[in-house]
Every structure is written in structure tokens, then in C-alpha cells.
Amino acid sequence: STRASARDLVKVYGQGDTRVRALDGVDVDLDSAHLTAIMGPSGSGKSTLMHCMAGLDSATSGTVVVDGQDISRMSQRRLTALRRTRIGFVFQSYNLVPTLTAEENITLPLDIARKPVDREWFDEVVGAVGLADRLHHRPAELSGGQQQRVACARALVSRPSVVFADEPTGNLDSHSSGEVLAFLRRSVDELGQTVVMVTHDPRAASYAHRVLFLADGRIAGDLAAPSQQDVL
Numbered sequence: 001s002t003r004a005s006a007r008d009l010v011k012v013y014g015q016g017d018t019r020v021r022a023l024d025g026v027d028v029d030l031d032s033a034h035l036t037a038i039m040g041p042s043g044s045g046k047s048t049l050m051h052c053m054a055g056l057d058s059a060t061s062g063t064v065v066v067d068g069q070d071i072s073r074m075s076q077r078r079l080t081a082l083r084r085t086r087i088g089f090v091f092q093s094y095n096l097v098p099t100l101t102a103e104e105n106i107t108l109p110l111d112i113a114r115k116p117v118d119r120e121w122f123d124e125v126v127g128a129v130g131l132a133d134r135l136h137h138r139p140a141e142l143s144g145g146q147q148q149r150v151a152c153a154r155a156l157v158s159r160p161s162v163v164f165a166d167e168p169t170g171n172l173d174s175h176s177s178g179e180v181l182a183f184l185r186r187s188v189d190e191l192g193q194t195v196v197m198v199t200h201d202p203r204a205a206s207y208a209h210r211v212l213f214l215a216d217g218r219i220a221g222d223l224a225a226p227s228q229q230d231v232l
């Protein structure tokens with residue numbers, strides 16, 4: 001089944017001489033329980049596509065459906081509620097709260113939405129991401145790779161419909177990148193999550209189930225990635 005889809009998505013920035021058609025009619029279906037990588041040259045529209053599909057930015061025209069709901073026509077209030085509980089976000093820069101422990105950072109989205117923490121799911125996520133012995137550390141006491149894994153756990157804690165990751169390994173060395181990518185893959189294979197990531201990391205393709213290539217605001221390629229056994 002499909003967790004998020006875009007139909008004929010167009011995004012135009014600016015006007016007159018400075019007009020840029022960042023998305024030029026994009027159709028995408030993000031399948032449930034897939035790790036999808038969005039790749040392509042700088043300026044090809046990757047961030048714009050992700051921001052429009054995640055409800056962080058509105059498209060000029062076209063339709064985005066997330067979790068069965070048409071977010072293109074949704075009120076800001078409902079969109080905010082959807083983003084808090086049905087969509088997970090991972091950013092290049094972790095965006096953790098420095099004064100909170102790893103555990104407090106992970107449960108923060110639920111605390112803000114005043115939702116209870118499902119302890120069983122929390123333990124599953126924390127176990128899968130390999131953070132069980134780091135829960136009481138603050139971000140400054142964690143390596144970059146560990147901080148990004150905390151951010152991944154935070155994105156998953158509400159059991160979202162889709163997780164959007166924007167250059168999740170952009171600030172990490174090769175070893176930590178591998179750990180984060182392996183976790184994102186595990187969150188799909190073992191926890192049944194649906195994850196899409198924008199990335200320049202050439203190794204990311206070997207962790208993904210599917211790679212979408214963007215060029216000039218259009219889908220220029222759509223490949224089923226080789227299985228993990230073939231690659232690793």
C-alpha cells in the first residue's frame with residue numbers, strides 16, 4: 001500500500017526573471033515498508049519535493065496525500081497535528097535539545113502532543129537503534145553518530161506513517177553514516193516503518209529498497225535497489 005503520494009506536483013519559486021520551476025510535474029508513490037532514497041544533482045528539487053510531501057512547504061499546484069489525507073487542502077492547524085504524530089523528521093543537524101537527555105529528546109514529540117509513550121514500542125525502537133545504554137546522556141556526551149541515532153528514534157517514537165530524512169548522514173563520518181543507514185533500513189525491515197531520505201551519500205543506495213533520481217524538477221529514474229545480500 002501507499003503511505004504518501006504526490007500527483008503532478010509543481011513548485012515555482014519567485015516571479016518574473018527570478019522564477020524557478022523547482023518541481024515540474026512530479027508523480028511519486030511511497031510504498032509502505034520501503035526505504036526510499038531520493039538522489040540527484042544539487043538544485044534538482046530533492047529538498048523541495050521532500051518539504052512538499054512532508055507538509056513543511058506548500059506546492060504551487062498538484063496534490064499530496066499522506067496517511068490517506070490530502071494535505072494540499074488541509075488547514076494549518078490540522079497539518080500541524082498531522083506533522084506531530086503521523087510524520088517523523090530527521091535532519092542533517094540532529095536538532096536535539098541540549099538540556100534534555102537522550103530519552104527526553106526521544107519522547108519530546110509525544111510530550112508536546114500530550115500523548116502517552118507506548119513503552120513497548122519505545123523499547124523496541126531504542127533497542128533497534130542501539131541506544132539502550134545511552135538514554136541518560138545529554139547530546140554533548142554523545143558522538144555525532146549517536147546523536148543522529150537519538151534523532152532517528154525521536155522520529156519513530158510516535159509510530160508515524162512516514163519518516164522523512166533530509167541528508168541524515170550529511171554531518172557524519174563513514175562509520176557513523178553506516179550505523180545510521182543500517183538503522184533506517186532495520187526500522188523498515190524489522191519495525192515495519194516507511195522511510196524516505198534525501199541523500200548525496202553514494203552508499204545510501206545500497207541500503208535503500210528503491211532509489212528515485214531527480215533531474216531538473218522531474219523524476220529521471222526509479223530503480224529497485226539490489227538486495228542487501230548482493231551488496232554487503
Ligand code: ADP
Nearest residue numbers: 013014020022041042043044045046047048049
Ligand atoms: P536540491 O535539494 O536537489 O539541491 P532544491 O529543492 O533545494 O534542490 O532546489 C531546487 C531549485 O529551486 C534550485 O534551483 C534552487 O535554487 C531553487 N530554490 C530552492 N529553494 C528556493 C527558495 N526558497 N527560493 C527560491 N528558489 C529556491
Ligand code: ADP
Nearest residue numbers: 139140141142143144145146147175176177179
Ligand atoms: P559512534 O560509533 O556512535 O559514532 P564513536 O565511535 O564516535 O561513536 O564514539 C565512541 C565513544 O566516544 C562513544 O561512547 C561516545 O559517547 C564518545 N564520544 C564520541 N564523540 C564524543 C564527543 N564529541 N563528546 C563526548 N563523547 C564522545
